[in-house]
Amino acid sequence: MPERRYLGKRIKRREDLRLLTGRGLFVDDLSLPGTVYAAFLRSSYAHARIKSIDTTRAEKISGVIGVFTGEYFKDKVQPLMTAWALTGADLKPIKWPVVVHDKARFIGDIVAVAVAEDPYTAYDALEAIEVEYEPLPVVTDMEEAVKPGAPVIHDEAPNNVAFTWRLTGGEDFDSIAAKADHVMRQRLVNHRLIPSAMETRGALAHYNASTGELTVWVTSQNPHVHRLIMSASLGIPEHKLRVIAPDVGGGFGSKIPVYPGELIVSRLAMDLGRPVKWMETRKENFMGTHHGRDHITDFEVAYTRKGEVLGLRVRTLANLGAYLSTAAPGVPTILYGTMLSGPYKIKSVDVEVKGVLTNTTPVDAYRGAGRPEATYLLERVMDLVARELGMDPADVRRVNLVEKAPYNAVTGLIYDSGRYREVFEEALKRAEYSKWREIQSKARKEGRLIGIGISSYIEMCGLAPSRIARATGFGLGLWESAVVRIHPSGKVTVYTGSHPHGQGEETTFAQIVAEELGVPIEDVEIVHGDTAQTPFGMGTYGSRTTPVGGGAIALAARRVKEKARRIAASLLEARVDDVEYSEGKFYVRGHPEKQVTIQEVALASYTADKLPEGEEPGLEATVFYDPENFTFPYGTHVCVVEIDKETFKPKILRYVAVDDIGVVVNPLIAEGQVHGGVIQGLAQALYEYAVFDEAGNLLTAGFNDYMIPTAIDTPNVESYFVETPSPHNPLGVKGVGETGTIASTAAVVNAVLDALSHLGIKHADMPLTPYKIWEILKEKGVKA
């Protein structure tokens, strides 16, 4: 293999210069001549019938252009429905009106819209709108919601169950349980989180009445999907709708769905004949943009006295909030249930998930989406089994880890490639696991609380292929597209259907293309985010951008190179087979002095007078790439914590991550993804939690109350990679965007609970804040 110039190199992110110097261009930076501003009145109650709305006072305020209610939008904008209509799960057709007209179902529901010349006036107008509500009984708790007699949120789902999804794989659980030495039951709560991207959501819409073209700038992870859904809901044909997602300040899944906001401003731009803009306030973002996780699970695990985990029966309630968001049904099912064998040789998995509707903010994909929930469950299982058997948690994992890939999990997935056991041992070695066990036992004698947690995970990512996506009821395929265009001067523009928004692919994609084409990386520009420029693509989520989007780009680059080789052969008057390529130059094998540069070939492709017979002018290729399978990154993380004996504050002493993400395109960026991911996952373990009161008000509706850890709170994350190329895509990459989040929650919780294990604590639900730890010990009557 020739020496690599770009792939695998620690190249700094090219996007950082503009982002860090304030030269990024976000939706809120944009404004067109004549722009007016929309503000949304959100419901005062989590569940209430709307009896009347009086807008007269608001409309009289100087500068107010209009106030619009649900009646106005009812027939103009189709309500939102989920795009992941799970097959075979009795999914109820839940509709989400963009502005509610009959009743509000959560505190983020939009009841009226004020449009004014400036945002200040629009918010003044909201205060002058008089709404008469008839409050209805509220249910926020999933277990209450499914009880008979609970308040009904949607008539279409009389028991508040939106779907029931079941997967059974391998041997029957009851028969395997009968053979097992032990069966243990446990209840786990995986609490609700709020994605809280740095940039809130918003949109600016412009309608040209002469051409009938609507252009919408929106904070989206997937502009093409946004266009498709918005086109259907607004009744504007796709070719007249252009969606542009400029720089996007993080999403973590929360900018995948289409929400009412972008539809409202689009419709109003058409009706008012002026550009309409709306940008969420932070409080609105907390209340109205979707949340993540929120499972209650009861499981049974059958295992042998040697620690072999034979089977799992899992019954999960997944809180979906008041409506079914765009991808919501797939998250606690396809992305969770199928992952319940993890990196282990489990012989039986029987999982049933009920999607429950409550008077809370809708729940959808949040970094890791389903896979952190599965990993958390499995890694708690491993530790609990170890506890019951008096084994070292590392040994229980050793008994259960998959030996080699490809591996057919009983849930139906085929793991691509990996050295699961080697990576596990490497993580333990790097973290000095045995040494920490010794330190722990000494520390215990001094009354100190030190704990060690392990988390081994595998994740299904590179979300594709279409065949499988469609079989699960997903509304679209899951391929990706790319155009690689070499201009007459030899410079390269790449158009991708992916939409990186913080992950660094403007850099890594340029590395891939520069490597494939042998051109300087500075000569490659990556264009994304504009439906008028880029081919249809599915977007950036599910750690799919590099494996699927990057795969498409690599294939397009190779196709362009082949065409260039044919043209070069014609210029060099040689046979195509005799023409070789290296570092930007084509030459005739054995005659290196006979050469043309890629730039010369590019120009020739456009002057078009010396093309081979039948060759089209121009030098570009378009590829639509649908991989044959998912990719399966995996790894082992080890965390060491010490709990302060007086304040009960846990402190992470060591955090080691060893991940196999396949070929690492850029270690600097990959490590950054691991760092961020680990911190986002440990945030759930120790800090973040969303709380609704009984009336359905969100008590954690700001950064004051919703505890996102800061740089000061977070540990040094030691990140290492092992590279086993994935056979499923042209680059051998697997994806790294979510690994950290998937692994770390369990690693940290296991560590904290391990620190308390000698005090008789087996399990406690997250978040393990100092107060929670204090309370657990107090309940146990333990004086630490």
Place this chain on the structure above:
Amino acid sequence: MYPPSFKLLVPQSLDEALKMLAEHGGEAKLLAGGHSLIPLMKLRLARPAYVIYLGKLKELSYIREEGDTIRVGALTTHSEIESSELLRERCPLLAETASKIGDRQVRNMGTIGGSIAHADPAADYPAALVALEAEVVLKSVNGERAVKVSDFIKGPYITDIDPQELITEIRIPVVNGAVGSSYEKLVFRASDFAIVGVAALIVLGKDGTAERVRVGMTGVAEGPVRAQGVEEELEGKKITEEDIDKASKKASEGLNPPSDIRASSEYRKAMAEALTRRALIKALSEAKKKA
């Protein structure tokens, strides 16, 4: 997060500011660092018709020692207090407390006058200021008065200030001799307001007995409180660690701290004891070094 409209007034001198207050009093809000007021305005919880910006009044930004008093101007920022040589030398408790407020951005903007006027029940300064027996100086067109911090803060966000008055300075009596102090703050996340904060001050006499013990707490009541049971238990003793262990148990006596989504009242009581112990142990070892 768009506040209702207001009129911004920018006085160039203290006198001008006082005149503006005399005129607009009840309808006006003073703006210092803005780190408490602006969030409230953006949430439309505060809706002043006039905002009087104090930023030009450099005359209210100073740290001076005069006679047996340290005087800190109301507009002095947390970071100026944190890094003041004079305070580090003569009143390290205040500097240490300032260093534990919020994060660097908050400390660069927030002012001591604003913090005291705002009277957040979990603010840090009040714990130290009641332990130091400090006074607040208030001025209006009608004159000037000084009030003890412990009397000035009446409850959560409630103070003994007249709408026409402005805080001009904080006065702290100098404590000489073998003094040790410490501010212990418990947060679940860096840069948060305190779950509980405890300021301790110990002055040792020549023979090593504690002449004065002061413990101020924040986050455990409607405003800052002194742990008088602890103080009494230790004063007049040659304090040992065991004495501190025992006395700290009294830190939560008579307290009924708030419960919220972060922690229960009971936890706060337990933490008041734990932090009192820590603060006293540090203060004692400091004081011993100087004895």
